[in-house]
Amino acid sequence: MSNTIILDDSAVTDDAIGAYPDQKTIEQRLESGFFLLDKGAGPTSHQVAAWVRDMLELPRLGHGGTLDPFATGVLPLMSGKAMRLTKQILEHDKTYIAVFQFKNEIEQDALDAVMEQLTGRIYNVPPEISAVRVQVRTRKVHDFTLLDQSAKRIVARIRCEAGTYIRTMARDMGLFLDQPVELKELRREDSGRFTLDDCVQLHDIADAIWLWKECNEGEALLRMLHPTEKLLAGLPRIVVKDSAVAALAHGAPLLRPGIVSIPGNLSSGQNVLVTSLKGEAVCFVKVNCDSESITNMEKGEIARPSAVLMSDDVYPRRW
Numbered sequence: 001m002s003n004t005i006i007l008d009d010s011a012v013t014d015d016a017i018g019a020y021p022d023q024k025t026i027e028q029r030l031e032s033g034f035f036l037l038d039k040g041a042g043p044t045s046h047q048v049a050a051w052v053r054d055m056l057e058l059p060r061l062g063h064g065g066t067l068d069p070f071a072t073g074v075l076p077l078m079s080g081k082a083m084r085l086t087k088q089i090l091e092h093d094k095t096y097i098a099v100f101q102f103k104n105e106i107e108q109d110a111l112d113a114v115m116e117q118l119t120g121r122i123y124n125v126p127p128e129i130s131a132v133r134v135q136v137r138t139r140k141v142h143d144f145t146l147l148d149q150s151a152k153r154i155v156a157r158i159r160c161e162a163g164t165y166i167r168t169m170a171r172d173m174g175l176f177l178d179q180p181v182e183l184k185e186l187r188r189e190d191s192g193r194f195t196l197d198d199c200v201q202l203h204d205i206a207d208a209i210w211l212w213k214e215c216n217e218g219e220a221l222l223r224m225l226h227p228t229e230k231l232l233a234g235l236p237r238i239v240v241k242d243s244a245v246a247a248l249a250h251g252a253p254l255l256r257p258g259i260v261s262i263p264g265n266l267s268s269g270q271n272v273l274v275t276s277l278k279g280e281a282v283c284f285v286k287v288n289c290d291s292e293s294i295t296n297m298e299k300g301e302i303a304r305p306s307a308v309l310m311s312d313d314v315y316p317r318r319w
């Protein structure tokens with residue numbers, strides 16, 4: 001099968017309702033959108049999220065992928081319904097630049113051996129200071145690359161599975177080398193497909209909010225506050241007609257007549273993004289049949305929403 005199966009090539013969308021993602025207003029993006037922050041050292045992830053929340057006078061604003069106070073780098077901040085996507089954010093691979101300090105000088109062969117031991121599937125128990133329950137678990141370290149070193153210090157790049165604690169890796173290096181190893185600096189270079197090049201500083205967000213509120217100039221804020229759809233780019237999706245969008249936004253099941261296109265490799269039980277013809281994120285659904293079955297159906301229930309992302313007042317009810 002091809003990547004996309006078109007089930008209704010005559011479907012069209014009404015431009016008078018809804019909005020193409022890149023044309024969404026600031027208010028619409030605040031209802032479901034996100035910032036990409038280059039977090040500085042000092043505050044917790046919760047604190048910077050709270051500062052931005054208060055500046056925007058929002059009831060809630062969350063973050064995806066906690067960074068320790070001393071750590072810096074890519075930190076998504078989600079507003080409104082985008083907060084329901086925290087799980088998707090947390091599951092992305094991450095890349096870090098880490099500075100490790102050794103108590104004693106270390107031989108190159110021993111260092112190479114330890115870095116090899118800490119590459120691949122490793123045990124990674126959360127440190128006691130972490131916000132999650134301490135338990136034995138494994139995480140995959142895809143790459144552990146030496147970038148620079150001195151007698152008692154190294155700089156390394158670590159690309160790893162989400163939820164990997166670099167502080168734990170420092171502790172484990174110390175156990176292998178029989179000496180204390182301290183994580184001195186940590187910078188997250190990327191989170192999923194988002195990199196530091198995509199990020200802005202906290203003061204940039206503050207300035208953009210001030211311009212929007214005090215001078216009615218929203219251009220800077222529009223550049224920083226992204227629509228939710230940018231967060232979901234690349235995910236397999238089912239595209240539905242305008243008539244189905246409102247029903248799904250109210251929690252109704254997805255029915256076969258409302259579908260425009262589906263991925264060619266859907267499997268029963270798969271969680272899939274549903275979008276409108278404009279590309280708006282409507283909801284996630286768990287499909288109860290595969291692509292071939294859907295293609296051969298003329299009516300019937302395909303799936304039920306597992307997380308609704310669109311407000312129920314955007315598209316008019318048609319039932």
